[in-house]
Amino acid sequence: MSDKILTNREPLRSGLDLEAMHRPRARNGRAPDPHVPGGWFPMREHREDEAVDFAIVGTGAGGGVLAARLAEMGFSVVAFDAGPYFRPLEDFASDETAQSQLFWTDRRVTDGENPLKLGSNNSGKAVGGSTVHYAMVALRQRPESFRSRTKQGFGADWPVDWREMWHYYAEAEEALKISGPISYPWGPSRPRYPYRQHDLNAAALTLAKGAEKLGIKWTETPLATLSAPRGKSPPCVYRGFCRVGCSTNAKQSMLVTFIPRAIKAGAEVRDLAMVGRIETDKQGLATGLHYHRDGAWRFQRARNVVVAGYAIETPRLLLNSASDRHRHGLANSSGLVGKYLMTQSNVAVWGEMDEEVRWNKGPPSLAITEHWNYDDSKDFFGGYIHMSQGPLPVEWASVHTGARGLWGKALQDEMAKYNHMVGLKMVGEMMPQERNTVTLADEEDQYGLKVARVTYSWCDNDKAMIEHSLDFMGRQLEASGARNVWRQPDDTNHLAGTARMGDNRRTSVVDTNCRSWDVPNLFVCDGSVFPTTGGVNPSLTIQALALRTADRIQALARRGEL
């Protein structure tokens, strides 16, 4: 298949390099250097028949960080990703449609009362995972979020102390050179962000104005894109293509930060390598994994396996790895693999300004308020943030065609207002519910693997939070001078849950070390271990947890408990 495309030189449907999408690039002892056009890093390679210390499935926010840290600690590591190894400087087009190749668009089934819309908003398929096209908002959960059950009366407690998490947050922020305000207005004091905040665009200033009118605090959003040069990464150029991949490398995605670190430290990355099954022996221990690369199934032996495929692919892989000893799927004696799936509500209000705004200029969410995360006088559990917005034109058109059902002249008229639009969008904590699940459907994907069925329904608390946010954001947008304010009440984004961590093997899938209760040489390192999802975007928490998991693994190894 790849040969045909290469020899035929078919007209490119996308601006992306088709070769990267059909032929692995990381091989023959080298891997692409994303900072240098045509450049390579030397890469250590591992034999398949020799067990590596760690085989990691997924190279996103969780897997990417863990691969680097474990390699730096001296473990032998091979990290697999189903997606391509992109060179942003050469491969990324300034074209929304072309860039859809960054999303996980393999077949999945969705149902429930509020089926999730999967794709651009909640997935990634590339070396670097979803961070290659994420919006870079890098937030810490408030301390009480790690004790939701005891402190706030809902969900479940994390088996981790918030101070420990905050320590690792600082480490993650430093590693990504997060650009943020000099002092953050909410929560316990934190160190100054490594890089200074970005300037605000007009859309962000609108949020500030509305917040000041309503008497709530706002600040510049801490972002994983540079406000000053760093090594070979230039500072952000404020062109606003972030959610379809950053072609300058200003964005500190895993692809330009931890992946190069991992490779330099001796890890091997295998791109276009879809892991289909984790193999276990008679004792129930993992022995390696089956993966599909170059058109064939292969097997890599490993002493430990880490799953980091995010909240849908992680449970899917565990369920697809059922064996005689693990009949209901790997690591599933609790029966909780795939349960307690959480998304975050992402509803919005939109309005028009008289003056030109040009909201797409710059990273999409330059200003933020965490007011409703830290104010506890609410009639619902959990909290939310809300931020300024800047959707690109195609994305914006799809809001009209989707949420509003506009077409033809009506759509044209709306699109003509593009440069005058402003909006506020929340990221809100949805409740962990056992009935929200990832299970296996009967259908199979292109590899012959059972696809995931994703079932989702909102609970009353979710609805109350959405109503609260729409009402508040609407008032704020009007206070900032916007006219014709309207609501988009159905959007969701980030995922979490499905392999929750906990103190008790009956009520959780992994322990505080993110190690499976059932299979001691199996770890999970991604958003699926979250017991609750908190009212902030998840990536920094995933990265902080991955840093912590690496330290935990090192401690286990030192005690001979691996």
Next chain:
Amino acid sequence: MISLPDLLMPSRSGRDARARRALATLSRQASALRSAPRVPAVLAPKGPPAAKSVVVGSAQKLNQASGVLAFSVLTDSALEHYRGSFRNRAMFTPLVVSTLALAASVHGTADDRPDVHVARDVVFGLTALTGLIGTGFHVYNVGSRQGGYRWLNFFYRAPIGAPMAIAISGVLGNMSERLRRTPRGTPPTLYGLDAGKALSLFTALSLAGTTGEAWLLHFRGNFQNPFMYTPVTIPPASGALLADAALRGGASRRSAARAGMIATALAGLAGTGFHMRGVARMMGGWRNWTQNLLDGPPIPTPPAFTGLALAGLAALDLLERRDD
């Protein structure tokens, strides 16, 4: 325009041939540069030209200092205000004024007559005033946006200290004119103070202010390159040495201050090089110069330190004379 060995050399009464040669060169270059007509007869010094005094030599050095500053401001405000699309008509002012100040400075550098030149004097006065008014504009601009006087706006709105550079240029020019007027045989004074001391303290203060501006913008850039600490260490330290030499006197203090000023002058020039490299590190580098000259580190600003160092060296000449 500047010949470094000449600038760095301490001047002595009864100048040696080297200084005269260098000045002659400067003056030739300056007359080539200026388009202004010869000094009108009324303004020309009366009587036969006397041997040039140290004071006039220092005045000319001050003209070099004010000229370097004016040139830095001219190019910087041209870039930055172009970036701001000259949204406000007043944004043309620093261009016009710094051009005039530059012309007056060149003229003064070439003019070794011990007398005030009215046109120059007016230009320098106007220049100083412009700097003050500009500062008012910039202060207003910072506070006028959402959030008011918060770090964000200090970082990204009009740079609050920039207009002071042109004010300093004006004051140095004004001092130069005052110095020229010194009657033979009397110790030079500025605004009622001993000239060497006044100029030293003013220079030290200006260095401190300019350091503040550099600190703010380099802090915004997170001191991501260790060399970004240069303008926030060498100039203020040298300024302190200069103030020390002025207040406590002594040859060794003066030599230390002189070394500091030379280092500051060189740091200013090196800064230009670093800023050029900074432009190269932006997305697209120099190939994308139309954008990166505006968005990268401002190339014209570091020489402001060189200008101030020249003023410091002139001050040291005066101190030397006083203490001798």
